[in-house]
Amino acid sequence: xxxxxxGPLSQIPPGxxxxxxxxxxRLAVFRTREGGVFATQAACPHRGGPLADGLVDAQSVxxxxxxxxxxxxxxxxxxNECVIEVFRAKVDEHGVVTVAI
Amino acid sequence: MPADAQVCNCNGVTKQAIGxxxxxxxxxxxxxxxxxRAGMGCGSCKGLVNEVVAWFAGGALEEDPSIHYYVPxxxxxxxxxxxxxxxQDLRSVSDxxxxxxTDGQEDALAKPALASLLITIWKxxxxxxxxxxxxxxxxxxxxxxxxxxxxxPEMPGGVCTPAQLQRIADVAVKYxxxxxxxxxxxxxxxxxxxxxxxxxxxxxxxxxAGWAWGKSYRTCKSCIGDDYCRFGLGDSMGLANxxxxxxxxxxxxxKLKLATAGCPRNCSEALIKDVGAVAIGEGKWEIYVGGxxxxxxxxxxxxxxxxxEDEVLTLSGRFMQWYRENAKxxxxxxxxxxxxxxxxxxxxxxxxxDGVAAELDAAMERSVAATADPWKERDEPKTENQFAxxxxxxx
Numbered sequence: 398x399x400x401x402x403x404g405p406l407s408q409i410p411p412g413x414x415x416x417x418x419x420x421x422x423r424l425a426v427f428r429t430r431e432g433g434v435f436a437t438q439a440a441c442p443h444r445g446g447p448l449a450d451g452l453v454d455a456q457s458v459x460x461x462x463x464x465x466x467x468x469x470x471x472x473x474x475x476x477n478e479c480v481i482e483v484f485r486a487k488v489d490e491h492g493v494v495t496v497a498i
Numbered sequence: 499m500p501a502d503a504q505v506c507n508c509n510g511v512t513k514q515a516i517g518x519x520x521x522x523x524x525x526x527x528x529x530x531x532x533x534x535r536a537g538m539g540c541g542s543c544k545g546l547v548n549e550v551v552a553w554f555a556g557g558a559l560e561e562d563p564s565i566h567y568y569v570p571x572x573x574x575x576x577x578x579x580x581x582x583x584x585x586q587d588l589r590s591v592s593d594x595x596x597x598x599x600t601d602g603q604e605d606a607l608a609k610p611a612l613a614s615l616l617i618t619i620w621k622x623x624x625x626x627x628x629x630x631x632x633x634x635x636x637x638x639x640x641x642x643x644x645x646x647x648x649x650x651p652e653m654p655g656g657v658c659t660p661a662q663l664q665r666i667a668d669v670a671v672k673y674x675x676x677x678x679x680x681x682x683x684x685x686x687x688x689x690x691x692x693x694x695x696x697x698x699x700x701x702x703x704x705x706x707a708g709w710a711w712g713k714s715y716r717t718c719k720s721c722i723g724d725d726y727c728r729f730g731l732g733d734s735m736g737l738a739n740x741x742x743x744x745x746x747x748x749x750x751x752x753k754l755k756l757a758t759a760g761c762p763r764n765c766s767e768a769l770i771k772d773v774g775a776v777a778i779g780e781g782k783w784e785i786y787v788g789g790x791x792x793x794x795x796x797x798x799x800x801x802x803x804x805x806x807e808d809e810v811l812t813l814s815g816r817f818m819q820w821y822r823e824n825a826k827x828x829x830x831x832x833x834x835x836x837x838x839x840x841x842x843x844x845x846x847x848x849x850x851x852d853g854v855a856a857e858l859d860a861a862m863e864r865s866v867a868a869t870a871d872p873w874k875e876r877d878e879p880k881t882e883n884q885f886a887x888x889x890x891x892x893x
Contacts, residue, residue, distance in 0.1 A: 403891045410881040412604075412629025413636075416888045423888065430592060430604060430629070447645040450633040454604035461633045461641055464538070464607070476532060 398485075400495040406434065406488050414449035414458065420498055425449035426486060427458060427469060435469035436486040436496045442479040505550055508539020513550055520554040526562040527551045541828075542793035568615065568827065569608035571599045576615070576826060583619055590625035591616065610635070611827040614713060617749045618822045621861075622868035628881050634711035637693055637885060638872040645887075647696060649688040651705035652746065655720030655738030655758070656684025662705060669702045683717040683755065684766075685710065693887045697876035707747070707873040713828070715748040715818070716755050719767065723760035724777070732777020734760035737807050741775075744811060747869045748862075750822050752830040756814075767791060769798050772831040773814045778803070783810050787817055787843065788835030796832045799840040802848045816855060817847045819862040 401419055406428060409415045414427040416439050423439035425448045433455065441448055446462030453459075457475060459466050466475040472483040485497040501514040511534045524530045527548045531537045537547040552559050568576040572594070579598070588594045591612045595604045609630040617624045634640055639647030651666065658666075666686055670678050676690035685708055691699055700707075709716060720738035724730030738758045748754070757768040759776045768774025770791035776784045782805055789798025801817065804810055820843070825834040835843060845851035847858075875884070883889060 401891065404889070408882055408889060410628060410883075412627065413881065415883050415886060418888050418890045444643065445645075447641075450636075450641065450645070452606040452609055452632065453629065454606040454609075457606055459606045462643065466606075 398497045400485075400497050402489075402493050402495050404493065406492050406494050409494075412453055414451065414453060416447070416449045417496075419496055422498065424484060424496060424498070425458075426494065426496065427453050429453060429455050429469070431455045433469070434486045434488055434494055436484040436498075437467070437469065437472060438482040441465055442481060443477070448481070499550075505546055506534075506536040506539065506543045508543075509535040511536035511547075516547065516550050517554045520551060524551075525555070525558065525560045527559070528562040528565055540793045569605065569611050571595075571601075571603070571605040571608055573600060574598070576824070580615065580619060580823075583616065589616065589620055589623060590627050591630035592627060593625070610713075614749050614751065614827060618865070621864045624868075628884075632712075636881075637696060638707055638711065638875070639691065639696060640711040642690065644690070646690045646692050648710065649691050649696065649699055649703070650681060650683075650685050650708035650710035651703050652708045652717075652742065653685040654718055654742035655735040657720075657735055657739070658686075658705075665703060665705070669699055672702065673699055681710070683710070684719045685717060694885050696885050697879075700873040700876045706871045709747045712749070713752055714750055714754065715745040716753050718742050719755075719757040719771070721758075721760050721763075721765040723758075727760055729763060730760040730777070731779040732758075732760050732781070732783060733807075734758040734766065734775075734777060737775060737783075737810060740807060740811060741814070744866055745815065745818065747872070748818065748822075748865055750818065751825040751827050751834075754818060754831070770795065771798065773817065774798055775810045775814070781805055783807070785810060785813055785817075787814075788831045788840070790830065790832040794830075794832055799835060799843075801840070801844060812859065813847060815862045816858045817843065819858040819865075820846055820854075822865075823858075823861075 403417050409428040412430045414425050417424050417426050425437050425439045427435045441460040443465045444462055446460040448458055450461045451458040457466050457468055465477050467481050472481040488494055499513055503513050505511055505513055515534055519530045519534050530551045537544040564570045566575055567573055568579045586597055588597055591609050594612050610632045613630040628636055675688045679687040679689055681687045718738040718741045720734045723734035754772045756773045757766040757771040759766045759768040768776050769786050770789040774786040784803050785801045786798030787801045790796040
């Protein structure tokens with residue numbers, strides 16, 4: 398799977414997510430306060446809520462529409478049966494975020 | 499109640515689904531609610547959910563101690579947590595998690611609750627981490643089901659100038675706004691604005707934010723008052739304007755929806771508002787608190803009768819401050835007042851039985867001074883890509 402650079406980590410404020418258009422796909426990319434970077438599908442499988450606008454902690458994101466919670470690392474729903482697609486994301490030595498898609 | 503009766507309408511949970519959950523081993527109402535999502539929508543059925551769970555569990559129901567905590571991950575009530583925050587000088591949500599949460603970890607769902615408490619405590623000294631806010635409070639609009647936002651400019655008492663009305667119409671046309679809607683709070687809502695258009699829309703409107711998105715003071719409705727109404731006993735529009743100018747945007751545990759009425763006919767529904775002021779003639783106003791006309795309907799309790807508009811501002815401000823300091827997160831005034839009792843509210847707010855009136859007034863004054871129009875962020879965004887909906891990546 399090719400790794401695509403999506404730009405500097407500073408594009409995403411600590412503890413928040415932003416949507417990126419990567420290889421014609423909308424991805425939600427999150428930067429946790431602990432320094433983790435995660436990428437997931439952009440829309441919540443429940444009702445299409447924008448996950449990048451959700452509240453985030455070290456492990457999870459909460460959809461802003463109906464509070465469905467998902468593991469950032471695995472995409473597994475927490476307290477719900479939905480699953481979201483996740484993509485490997487990391488920050489390189491230059492502070493650039495790359496996503497495997 | 500039949501087994502297939504729906505207990506929670508928001509999430510479609512029946513009595514038998516709750517029964518199955520209890521039989522499956524859920525031992526507390528909270529566990530049933532988080533498993534079935536019963537009571538987790540608008541919340542108006544929570545009492546019924548509790549009763550149904552208790553009925554299925556017989557005597558075997560346990561109380562989850564965390565229901566008394568301000569947030570589940572920190573084992574403290576709101577008063578205890580407030581003390582700890584002040585004693586340890588914790589100014590940001592991260593500080594609080596680090597110092598006080600059981601595992602030292604963040605809890606996403608607890609962030610807005612802690613942000614609300616911290617801003618109430620620290621006011622202008624609060625270390626405002628934007629990720630602790632719900633999206634509505636990050637971009638100052640109410641998120642809609644399609645991820646767009648609503649834009650509601652300030653319109654105290656439902657009054658605006660012809661020029662403002664024209665500007666709202668111009669903006670609606672220019673941005674091809676999908677829906678223009680008069681709200682329940684006597685304002686005009688531009689619905690369906692994409693996030694990236696918010697700053698431009700606010701700039702073109704050139705009106706202050708209406709704060710129609712958060713757990714905060716929302717607005718003050720009004721009838722037409724004694725300027726025009728042949729029955730009017732007081733200047734309800736003027737008072738609504740003063741109330742809004744003072745309290746706009748004040749954070750609170752739940753929404754604060756206010757109204758002023760120019761006479762007891764109460765056309766602006768001041769008796770079913772969190773705070774309502776009703777003119778009774780000779781410059782006097784009755785102040786009602788804890789009213790509701792939404793998922794719960796409750797007539798407000800008469801707090802007191804005062805002899806001037808200034809006293810309405812002082813007493814309602816003191817009530818709101820005491821509510822801010824003592825209510826649980828998301829606990830609306832109508833629930834708070836039923837919990838503590840109107841006699842207790844009156845003793846503290848009107849009779850100063852606890853000797854805290856001056857402190858409450860000063861705290862509110864500081865909060866008022868610390869509140870600014872967030873739509874000014876159109877020119878000075880607070881975070882990177884604050885209003886970006888999609889960031890394109892160069893191949």
